[in-house]
Amino acid sequence: MLFRERYEHELRLVRGSQAWVVAGLAGALLLALPFLVKGYLVYNMTLFLVYALVALSLSVLVGLTGQVSLGHAGFLAAGAYVFVLATQHGLPYLLAVLAAVLVSAVLGVVIGVPSLRLEGPYLAIATLGFGLAVQQILTNWRLVGASRGTLVDRPVILGIDFYGDRAYYYLVLALAGFVTWMLFNLERSHVGRAFRATRDADLAAQMSGIGLARYKTLAFVISAAVAGLAGALYGPLVGYITPEGFNLLLSIKFLLMTVVGGLGFLPGALLGAGFITGLDLVLSTFRSWSQLTFGAVVIAVMMLEPAGLYGRWLKIKQFWKSWPL
Amino acid sequence: MTNDLLALENVSLSFRGLTALSDVSLGIAPGEVVAVIGPNGAGKTSLFNVVCGFYRPRSGTVRWRGADITGKAPHMVARLGIGRSFQNIELFKSLTCLDNLLLGRHLHVKSNVFSAMLSTRGWVRDEVAQRRRAEELMDLLDLQAYRDQRVGALPYGVQKLIEVARALAAEPTLLLLDEPAAGMTVEEKDDMMVTLLRLRRELDLTMLVVEHDLRVVSRLADRVVVLDHGVKIADGPPGAVQDDPAVVRAYLGSTKLAPQAAGPEVAP
Ligand SMILES: Nc1ncnc2c1ncn2[C@@H]1O[C@H](COP(=O)(O)OP(=O)(O)OP(=O)(O)O)[C@@H](O)[C@H]1O
Ligand SMILES: [Mg+2]
Numbered sequence: 001m002l003f004r005e006r007y008e009h010e011l012r013l014v015r016g017s018q019a020w021v022v023a024g025l026a027g028a029l030l031l032a033l034p035f036l037v038k039g040y041l042v043y044n045m046t047l048f049l050v051y052a053l054v055a056l057s058l059s060v061l062v063g064l065t066g067q068v069s070l071g072h073a074g075f076l077a078a079g080a081y082v083f084v085l086a087t088q089h090g091l092p093y094l095l096a097v098l099a100a101v102l103v104s105a106v107l108g109v110v111i112g113v114p115s116l117r118l119e120g121p122y123l124a125i126a127t128l129g130f131g132l133a134v135q136q137i138l139t140n141w142r143l144v145g146a147s148r149g150t151l152v153d154r155p156v157i158l159g160i161d162f163y164g165d166r167a168y169y170y171l172v173l174a175l176a177g178f179v180t181w182m183l184f185n186l187e188r189s190h191v192g193r194a195f196r197a198t199r200d201a202d203l204a205a206q207m208s209g210i211g212l213a214r215y216k217t218l219a220f221v222i223s224a225a226v227a228g229l230a231g232a233l234y235g236p237l238v239g240y241i242t243p244e245g246f247n248l249l250l251s252i253k254f255l256l257m258t259v260v261g262g263l264g265f266l267p268g269a270l271l272g273a274g275f276i277t278g279l280d281l282v283l284s285t286f287r288s289w290s291q292l293t294f295g296a297v298v299i300a301v302m303m304l305e306p307a308g309l310y311g312r313w314l315k316i317k318q319f320w321k322s323w324p325l
Numbered sequence: 326m327t328n329d330l331l332a333l334e335n336v337s338l339s340f341r342g343l344t345a346l347s348d349v350s351l352g353i354a355p356g357e358v359v360a361v362i363g364p365n366g367a368g369k370t371s372l373f374n375v376v377c378g379f380y381r382p383r384s385g386t387v388r389w390r391g392a393d394i395t396g397k398a399p400h401m402v403a404r405l406g407i408g409r410s411f412q413n414i415e416l417f418k419s420l421t422c423l424d425n426l427l428l429g430r431h432l433h434v435k436s437n438v439f440s441a442m443l444s445t446r447g448w449v450r451d452e453v454a455q456r457r458r459a460e461e462l463m464d465l466l467d468l469q470a471y472r473d474q475r476v477g478a479l480p481y482g483v484q485k486l487i488e489v490a491r492a493l494a495a496e497p498t499l500l501l502l503d504e505p506a507a508g509m510t511v512e513e514k515d516d517m518m519v520t521l522l523r524l525r526r527e528l529d530l531t532m533l534v535v536e537h538d539l540r541v542v543s544r545l546a547d548r549v550v551v552l553d554h555g556v557k558i559a560d561g562p563p564g565a566v567q568d569d570p571a572v573v574r575a576y577l578g579s580t581k582l583a584p585q586a587a588g589p590e591v592a593p
Pocket of ligand 2: 369371
């Protein structure tokens with residue numbers, strides 16, 4: 001029974017005192033910060049949570065299975081617009097969110113299955129096409145306001161009004177937190193292992209009983225569903241969505257978050273989302289040079305640490321472990 | 326012949342005119358260890374690929390316990406109980422030794438995605454069971470020292486052993502080993518053979534092994550099958566095959582059939 005305890009200990013998501021300190025601090029910060037900062041920063045923190053979900057969803061797809069997507073703004077858009085349509089049809093909030101997740105998941109199958117035959121740059125181009133197509137469809141779709149866009153209300157659930165920035169932040173935190181927990185569970189499970197196996201050695205993966213088509217599609221579906229959820233949370237946050245808002249640049253920004261954060265590790269996506277959202281915020285003050293500075297900073301980070309922010313963190317941790325005390 | 330575990334019936338395979346296998350028939354009874362030898366390019370790996378479903382033969386049938394499994398998808402073949410190690414290392418390089426063995430056990434996992442995402446008790450129980458078996462296997466093969474190391478960074482000989490261990494982790498009924506000792510140093514090779522002999526004794530395995538070293542083959546195998554240019558030219562006990570004039574001729578054309586036969590080599 002001693003062994004059993006050891007195995008179960010190894011399955012914990014947070015292990016060791018150091019990890020608990022980091023997780024505890026991050027949790028406390030996320031809970032307390034809205035009361036300590038100004039209103040517009042609460043808005044930006046919510047935006048971070050939404051972006052973090054998309055970065056996580058991309059990290060599952062790109063980091064674990066090695067399938068690159070340049071069209072994740074498309075899934076975000078799908079989630080946002082399905083949510084709007086669902087609420088317009090009188091669906092209660094949580095069901096509208098669920099509808100956004102489900103429709104995005106279906107889109108994940110639609111994109112994922114044909115993508116099985118594509119690899120590397122070809123897959124990237126195909127997903128790019130998907131993102132552009134979604135934008136085009138929305139631009140021509142009168143029912144959802146076409147290119148003018150549409151208003152999105154913040155929800156009232158069981159009589160509780162989430163109109164305020166702070167209230168809405170906590171709603172997003174609860175949903176995003178839950179899904180993040182699910183994705184971390186997924187990563188360390190047999191499914192996460194199978195995802196990595198298809199990326200590392202597909203012949204051996206098959207001889208281990210892993211159906212490549214099934215797992216690659218599954219990764220697409222999970223990724224799309226989470227990005228769809230992010231979309232459903234994004235609409236009410238910004239209050240007004242237009243097709244133009246879900247452009248290629250946004251898709252690239254999501255990919256950037258996962259790469260800067262550290263490809264192949266889910267915590268990296270969180271760091272990357274935080275870093276890029278923060279950088280955007282800081283740079284918005286000096287508008288004319290923001291693009292250039294943004295590019296320069298990203299290049300600098302990648303040159304200093306190709307393994308990304310999380311890769312750097314792992315190295316620091318290793319350094320302290322081997323430090324003679 | 327009818328109670329053969331695996332049977333190939335008149336299997337032919339070609340790649341754009343090049344014949345890799347030509348009318349090969351072969352049966353393996355439960356508990357039997359069969360060695361496949363032959364010069365470079367003889368079709369040994371192709372034979373494995375046909376059995377595993379990576380290649381579909383031009384004609385002929387592959388039977389598993391009598392049922393036709395020709396052209397079945399590889400992951401379904403694995404689920405029937407056929408395990409395989411690869412000639413060129415096909416490990417999950419960025420993962421640890423433990424994770425590689427756990428992936429070997431993937432087909433024993435019963436939990437679904439949702440229980441994994443929600444980390445249900447059922448999933449934890451399942452995962453712990455898989456980990457216990459993987460851990461036992463690492464004890465058996467002396468791999469504990471590499472447990473948490475990324476396999477891509479391990480020495481070649483260790484990687485070859487993990488490759489075998491991962492195939493074993495699935496607890497296959499039939500184990501296909503494609504040159505498990507290729508490219509190893511003499512000592513590593515001896516270790517591998519001692520390990521295989523021990524596994525054979527302790528786990529009562531049915532094996533199909535590609536191996537060039539006749540010294541090893543005669544100790545490990547009940548039967549030797551010789552392929553040359555895709556044709557089966559001999560099939561019998563090690564002693565008899567070694568003296569077969571056709572076999573000697575096939576080897577004279579390429580490498581000398583000596584106690585260490587065709588040694589380590591670079592192959593596709
Ligand atoms: N995917 C493929 N495409 C084209 N030709 C192939 C392919 N796989 C194998 N061949 C050819 O089929 C023949 C048999 O190859 P195979 O790999 O089965 O030989 P082998 O007996 O395993 O050789 P070695 O001892 O070098 O591993 C060779 O001539 C090889 O070039
Ligand atoms: Mg070969």
